[in-house]
Amino acid sequence: MGSIYYAVKCPCCGRSAFKDYYYKTDEEYIVCLRCGFFYKKVIESETANSVEYVEETNDGHGIFILYRKDGSREKVSLNSEITDEQLESYKSLFTNEEIDQEKSYLVSYKQGTFTILLGNPPENFYLPFEEYKRKMLAKYGLAEDEIMVPLVE
Ligand SMILES: [Zn+2]
Numbered sequence: 001m002g003s004i005y006y007a008v009k010c011p012c013c014g015r016s017a018f019k020d021y022y023y024k025t026d027e028e029y030i031v032c033l034r035c036g037f038f039y040k041k042v043i044e045s046e047t048a049n050s051v052e053y054v055e056e057t058n059d060g061h062g063i064f065i066l067y068r069k070d071g072s073r074e075k076v077s078l079n080s081e082i083t084d085e086q087l088e089s090y091k092s093l094f095t096n097e098e099i100d101q102e103k104s105y106l107v108s109y110k111q112g113t114f115t116i117l118l119g120n121p122p123e124n125f126y127l128p129f130e131e132y133k134r135k136m137l138a139k140y141g142l143a144e145d146e147i148m149v150p151l152v153e
Contacts, residue, residue, distance in 0.1 A: 002022065002023055002024055003020050003021060003022045003023070004020075004021050004023060004148070005018065005019070005020050005021075005151065006018070006019055006021075006148045006149055006150070006151065007019070007129075007132065007133070007136070007149040007150065007151050008030065008129070008149075009129035009130075010030070010032040010034060010035060010037050010060070010129065011030070011037065011039070012032060012035050012037035012059055012060045012109075013032060013034050013035035013037065013060060013109060013112075013114075014128055014129060015032070015034040015035070015125070015126075015127065015128060015129055015132065016032075016034065016124070016127065016129050016132040016133075016149075017030050017031060017032035017033070017034070017037060017129075018030070018031050018032075018033070018151055025043055025051075026041075026051075026053075027040075027041055027042045027043060027053075028040070028041050029041075031077075032060055032063075033063055033065070033075065034060075034063065034107075034109075034114075034125055035060030035061075035062065035063065035109040035114070036058075036060035036061055036062050036063045036077035036078050036079070036109065037057075037058065037059060037060035037077075038056075038057070038058040038060075038077060039055070039056070039057045039058075040055065040056050041053050041054070041055045042054060058077070058079050060077070060078070060109050061078040061079060061080055061081050061082065061108065061109055061110065062077075062078040062082055062106070062107050062108035062109045062110075063075065063076070063077055063078065063106075063107055063109075064076040064078070064090055064105075064106045064107075065103075065104055065105055065106075065121075066093060066094070066099060066104045067099070067100040067103040067104050068098050068099060068100065069098055069099070069100050070098070076090075078108065078109075081108075081110060082108050082117075087106075087117065090106050090117075090118065091118065094106065094118050094119065101119060102119075102120070103119075103120075103122075104118070104119045105118060105119030105120055105121045105125075106118040106119060107121060107125075124152060132149075133149050136149050136150050136152065137149070139152075
């Protein structure tokens, strides 16, 4: 099944999100590693003459990115406002000696505002999509009208 994968403006926070588009079936997924937004549109049922899609959207409330020293990585999208219990358990995960604290981070997102709770997000994290796109086009020497913006976290 063919799909293309590229960066798009996140409908929730306006920064760079990733879109996985299945051009043969018109199905798609959008995942934002800035605010945690998630969207999917997939085929629910299909007959010879018609296709029914089902959509699902989760607004972003934040993201928790954990890098281990062995190079493996975990991503947790927050589906609702972070609770004190979650924050405590993320803190203890974050301070584990297996974790690379330089690269890991926890950020909450509420009413248009990002709050960094743990660690340091990478430089690209902060860029609005338009700036991110300009940077990527310059970096890879692509034309202004390029829609297939490369993905770099
Ligand atoms: Zn977002």
